[in-house]
Amino acid sequence: MRNIILSILGVLFIIATVFISKSLIDNKNKPKPIAAKVIKTVFTDTVNNTTIPIVIPANGNLTAKQRVELYSEVQGIFRNGSYLFKPGQNYRKGQTLIRVDAAEYYASVQSSKSNLYNSIAAIMPDLRLDFPDVFQKWQTYLSSFDLNKTTPKLPEITSDKENYFITGRGIITNYYNVKNLEQRLSKYTISAPFNGILTEALVTEGSLIRNGQKLGEFINPSVYEMQVAISKSFANILKVGETVSLTNLDKTETYTGKVSRVNGSIDANTQTVTAFIEVENSNLKEGMYLEANLNAKSIENAIEIDRNLLTDNQEIFVIKDSLLDVMPAKPIHFSDTKVVLKDVPNGTVILKRPVPGAYAGMLVQPFVENNTNNNSAE
CATH class of the missing domain: 2.40.420 (conserved putative lor/sdh protein from methanococcus maripaludis s2 fold)
Incomplete structure (x- = not known):
């Protein structure tokens, strides 16, 4: 009985082995799936x-092309003018920006002018007797002398004798002393050198102004410049007069400028060359930040x-x-x-x-x- 059971189990094992082997052989010969080719669509x-054209981007802040920093060369009280000395105030060329009280100094100038007049008047009798040929021109000068106006230039000296005589009386020395005082008197009034606007005011009417004190800043708001730094490789290509397109940060406004100056030296630290772009527009203000596109060359x-x-x-x-x-x-x-x-x-x-x-x-x-x-x- 035992032998019969072992024989049956052996037969079943052989049959199972045959089926498993056949299944493995069938799976091995099964063809592999072919991968589909992927074609990428491209632009x-x-x-x-x-x-x-080679366009160089650059940026910078606008500064007024005409700018004057106002300093005092005299001392005195700041007197009221026709306009308040405040930022934003417009002035025309020749209008008084600052007027310092010069009453005391004016009196000393008038005193020196009077001394000069008296010195010339004192030599007139001697000129009539010793130098009758030059008497008339000095008489004309004395007649035109006005203490309330600028001292006129002395008559031209035509001979050595006349020169010795006039110099010996101290007239030439007195004359240049008066001109020196008049020159300093003019510094008590500062006038606008051009049509412009006051952008900074550091003093107010009635305050004491001291010698060397900064008083403010005055600019011409019609013409501005922007300083930009360009790579040294374009130093020999960038030309004065080139048209430049400028835009603001918001890209909402476009302006047209031109290269007004190019620095002749290269910055040793940054290896860049400085160019200045000039632009005119009524909407521009000093300190505005603009971006520029410079046409350097064409390839x-x-x-x-x-x-x-x-x-x-x-x-x-x-x-x-x-x-x-x-x-x-x-x-x-x-x-x-x-x-x-x-x-x-x-x-x-x-x-x-x-x-x-x-x-x-x-x-x-x-x-x-x-x-x-x-x-x-x-």
Whole structure:
């Protein structure tokens, strides 16, 4: 009985082994599924080499081209004028900005002028007797002498004898002393050198002004300049008179300026050259921050693409027979978002937008825009 049971179990084991072996053989010979080819749709562009202008971005603050810092060269009380000395006050050329009380100093000037007049009057009898040929011109000078006006220039001395006589009486010395006092007297009044506006006032009417004290600032609000720093590589290219496009930070206003000056030296620390852009507009104010685009030069037979289309190996992706390939390119100029390239043949089909995971040999197809217009039935 035991032998019969072992025989039956042996037969069942053999049968099971046969079935398992057959199943393994069938699974091994089963064909593997074929992976479907993935074709990436890409945006393309066809190369057409042209002349690319190199635009240099720069920025800076506006400052008035005509600016005067007002300082006092005399001491005295600040007297009221026809206009309040306050920021924002407009003045025309020649109008009085500041008037310092000069009553005491004026009296000393008048005293010196009177002494000069008396000195000349004292020599007139001697001139009539000893120098009758020059008497008349000195008499005319004395007649035109007005203590309330600026001292006129002394008559021209025509001979050595006349020169010795006039100099010996101390008249020339007295004359230049008076002119010196008159020159200083003029410093008690500061007039507007041009039509402009007061932007800073550091004193008020009635306050004591001291010698050397800063009084304020006066500018011409019609013409402004913006100082920008340009890379030294463009130092020999940037030209005076170049037109410059300027925009504000909000990109809502556009102004047109021109390069008025270019510094002849390069900053040793930053290796940049300073250029000054002149701009005129009634909407501009001193201190405004503007962005400028300067046309430095033009590159012939070149193209401009996005910087992210240029690989680290200075190559770009091109499309040949529906496959991606790489082509070496020569970058000429980099901006914040663009790069100018040379040595890319005309007619070459390149990527217009970057493709994630792109590699040479990748299967792609150009994106074709559907321009068919669907007309709705009425």
